[in-house]
Amino acid sequence: xxxxxxxxxxxxxxxxxxxxxxxxxxxxxxxxxxxxxxxxxxxxxxxxxxxxxxxxxxxxxxxxxxxxxxxxxxxxxxxxxxxxxxxxxxxxxxxxxxxxxxxxxxxxxxxxxxxxxxxxxxxxxxxxxxxxxxxxxxxxxxxxxxxxxxxxxxxxxxxxxxxxxxxxxxxxxxxxxxxxxxxxxxxxxxxxxxxxxxxxxxxxxxxxxxxxxxxxxxxxxxxxxxxxxxxxxxxxxxxxxxxxxxxxxxxxxxxxxxxxxxxxxxxxxxxxxxxxxxxxxxxxxxxxxxxxxxxxxxxxxxxxxxxxxxxxxxxxxxxxxxxxxxxxxxxxxxxxxxxxxxxxxxxxxxxxxxxxxxxxxxxxxxxxxxxxxxxxxxxxxxxxxxxxxxxxxxxx
Ligand code: HEM
Numbered sequence: 001x002x003x004x005x006x007x008x009x010x011x012x013x014x015x016x017x018x019x020x021x022x023x024x025x026x027x028x029x030x031x032x033x034x035x036x037x038x039x040x041x042x043x044x045x046x047x048x049x050x051x052x053x054x055x056x057x058x059x060x061x062x063x064x065x066x067x068x069x070x071x072x073x074x075x076x077x078x079x080x081x082x083x084x085x086x087x088x089x090x091x092x093x094x095x096x097x098x099x100x101x102x103x104x105x106x107x108x109x110x111x112x113x114x115x116x117x118x119x120x121x122x123x124x125x126x127x128x129x130x131x132x133x134x135x136x137x138x139x140x141x142x143x144x145x146x147x148x149x150x151x152x153x154x155x156x157x158x159x160x161x162x163x164x165x166x167x168x169x170x171x172x173x174x175x176x177x178x179x180x181x182x183x184x185x186x187x188x189x190x191x192x193x194x195x196x197x198x199x200x201x202x203x204x205x206x207x208x209x210x211x212x213x214x215x216x217x218x219x220x221x222x223x224x225x226x227x228x229x230x231x232x233x234x235x236x237x238x239x240x241x242x243x244x245x246x247x248x249x250x251x252x253x254x255x256x257x258x259x260x261x262x263x264x265x266x267x268x269x270x271x272x273x274x275x276x277x278x279x280x281x282x283x284x285x286x287x288x289x290x291x292x293x294x295x296x297x298x299x300x301x302x303x304x305x306x307x308x309x310x311x312x313x314x315x316x317x318x319x320x321x322x323x324x325x326x327x328x329x330x331x332x333x334x335x336x337x338x339x340x341x342x343x344x345x346x347x348x349x350x351x352x353x354x355x356x357x358x359x360x361x362x363x364x365x366x367x368x369x370x371x372x373x374x375x376x377x378x379x380x381x382x383x384x385x386x387x388x389x390x391x392x393x394x395x396x
Contacts, residue, residue, distance in 0.1 A: 061290070061292070064081060068091075101215055112355055119360055133391045143242035168236055189235075209231060245274075286310060287341070288385070
């Protein structure tokens with residue numbers, strides 16, 4: 001039987017074609033049905049900037065288990081429900097306060113020389129090669145190395161942490177077939193972090209993880225399990241999104257040679273260029289939330305318990321907010337994109353992610369001014385939440 005006309009009017013969501021280029025589908029939805037009920041996935045899909053910005057900050061739309069701490073024997077659900085990303089006030093306020101205290105702008109600014117040194121080391125590793133995979137050689141290792149140092153995790157175990165953390169991210173982003181693996185990995189992460197917390201309690205160092213442990217002992221009203229869950233959250237959120245931001249950003253530059261030339265002749269534009277890369281083809285495409293009670297968005301009634309996808313990637317291309325939204329303009333101003341969210345859940349790691357992307361892409365262009373796209377078919381990840389290339393071949 002043919003689908004009803006209202007369904008047929010839009011390109012299907014979350015197919016292989018969609019993941020290659022989601023912006024045509026977003027544009028059709030934004031113009032014709034900006035608060036759209038997607039029958040196939042049983043979710044509301046919100047695509048206009050004004051609606052997404054308001055929804056991200058709407059207290060009636062809740063993440064995870066809201067303000068309820070889940071008591072269960074299942075380690076996976078226990079840990080996820082204790083992360084601030086899946087919590088709402090008053091619990092969220094308590095969890096976030098501690099991390100805010102450790103993640104100060106001064107501390108992040110102080111990381112810049114270290115980030116530069118790590119980027120330089122990664123370039124040393126590829127010295128002499130003409131072809132590289134930007135993802136495997138730079139965009140993927142950089143944020144893992146940086147966040148591992150901040151959390152006092154030894155470099156030697158890095159691949160292991162990344163695998164564990166990737167399993168949990170995939171599950172929390174909706175890949176349900178990874179549940180068993182995610183459960184095993186979360187157990188391994190908890191055991192590892194427990195030992196680390198014990199070590200930092202007796203021998204503090206100057207890392208963020210040590211500051212978190214110290215703050216917890218100083219009576220932050222955070223229990224030990226919450227500390228572990230949120231340290232794991234920092235590890236999880238601290239890398240994949242930054243990897244994808246660097247990959248998508250370099251790809252955008254390669255597709256837009258005039259803007260790339262401009263950036264190469266005026267390297268001081270790097271901060272503004274990174275903001276445009278995030279707006280134009282962001283790593284975080286959407287955030288899913290649940291309606292805690294009936295709520296109206298753009299004139300449509302969302303019933304309590306229904307799921308709402310707030311499509312940041314579509315909002316960031318809305319002509320009501322951005323002039324010529326499909327144009328990549330590294331000097332765009334103002335550029336109030338929603339890549340880091342809006343409201344109380346605004347990304348804790350925004351300053352860190354910006355610093356990493358600016359240093360990585362700025363240094364890449366300075367060191368390899370003639371870089372060009374290498375051969376081979378490009379493949380995009382197939383998860384609705386994140387957008388990123390599996391690999392990005394570059395010829396230098
Ligand atoms: C370019 C890279 C990044 C992007 C695009 C990004 C995006 C986001 C977004 C959209 C949110 C809000 C989610 C919501 O509304 O529920 C968020 C929250 C968060 N991000 Fe990031 N992020 C990035 C990098 C990082 C890094 C490097 C870290 C940590 C080191 C980090 C840690 C967090 C945490 C802990 C939260 C939860 C905040 C809360 O719930 O209060 N992120 N991020």
